[in-house]
Amino acid sequence: MTDPNRPIGFFDSGVGGISVLKQAVRLLPHENFIYYGDSLNAPYGSRPLAEIQQLTFDAVDYLLSRNVKAIVFACNTATSAAVHLVREKHPDLPIFGIEPALKPAVENTEGGSIVVMATETTLKEQKFAQLMDRVARDRHVVKLCCPGLVELIEEGKAHSQETLDYLSDKFKALDVPEIKAIVLGCTHYPFILSPLRQVVGPTPLIFDGADGISRHLQNVLTQRGLLSDRQEPGEIHLINTSGDEKLLELSIALLTAQDPPMSDPPLDMETLGS
Incomplete structure (x- = not known):
């Protein structure tokens, strides 16, 4: 046994x-x-x-x-x-x-957009495409590739000004008030929750797997x-x-x-x- x-x-x-x-x-x-x-x-x-x-x-x-x-x-x-x-x-x-927690993000929000923060490989692989087709076909999903963010966390800079500036730059092109949910599609990313909240405010729901x-x-x-x-x-x-x-x-x-x-x-x- x-x-x-x-x-x-x-x-x-x-x-x-x-x-x-x-x-x-x-x-x-x-x-x-x-x-x-x-x-x-x-x-x-x-x-x-x-x-x-x-x-x-x-x-x-x-x-x-x-x-x-x-x-x-x-x-x-x-x-x-x-x-x-x-x-x-x-x-x-x-x-x-x-896998990215896209399903609970869809189930717990209506309208607006869902931002999926992830690495290049996660976002381009067939597994993520299948996930989107299965659970989010009728939703506006924004794929947000975040090169360099893992390195900042590995260097112990999760709560640094450098990370805050990085996130601010990433979200400046998005319509933040329209964001209903953010999916943390990399297991490093929950460690930058605090600076992420500073950038997007208290409204979007944030999900990880x-x-x-x-x-x-x-x-x-x-x-x-x-x-x-x-x-x-x-x-x-x-x-x-x-x-x-x-x-x-x-x-x-x-x-x-x-x-x-x-x-x-x-x-x-x-x-x-x-």
Whole structure:
């Protein structure tokens, strides 16, 4: 029988997927988690498709070497580019891919426009086109490609004047009063919520996919009998490929600086780069 106390693997191109990890930890506090952040190769969004796919397979192979029981793609770009290929290769492994939260944005708003902020790869891949056709055919959806924003967040500048200026520039060409919803189509982007609110004001609803994928993870693990049977809090192991201790420190800061605050989980970390 499969050990239900094996860890759940999380993967992102950098620190952004921590926005998904923290929601999963809240929902499943007794689980062990291994988070693999590939900051050495971030951002993925502007890389060639074949390169993104290879980096994704490398991350999956690493997590499998750590004996994970499931893998969450906490990365919209990797999901768009490679999740279908990984599922084909590992048909018996629970694999969860995140997608832009366009459906709840459509369901919770009427009229106006919906802005989807995402990387180039996410917005141009067929997976997003299919999502739009399925849930937003009758809505005005604005695709807002945000090159450089991931880098600002990876550099710890999420709340800097530089990021505020970047967002102001991105939205200046849009009719902000007509925006009913903003979809954060990259897992890095929830960390710039405060400066984004400064730019667009309090009115647009803002959506990301962390809650949906975390609940889906919980449901599937329950159905497969893979939920941890421990009573104590699980452990979180943070890994970053950059070799930069500052990125691990940023990862911990992003994971623990929450409202409401998370109870202190056991944390461990390591770098894989040099």
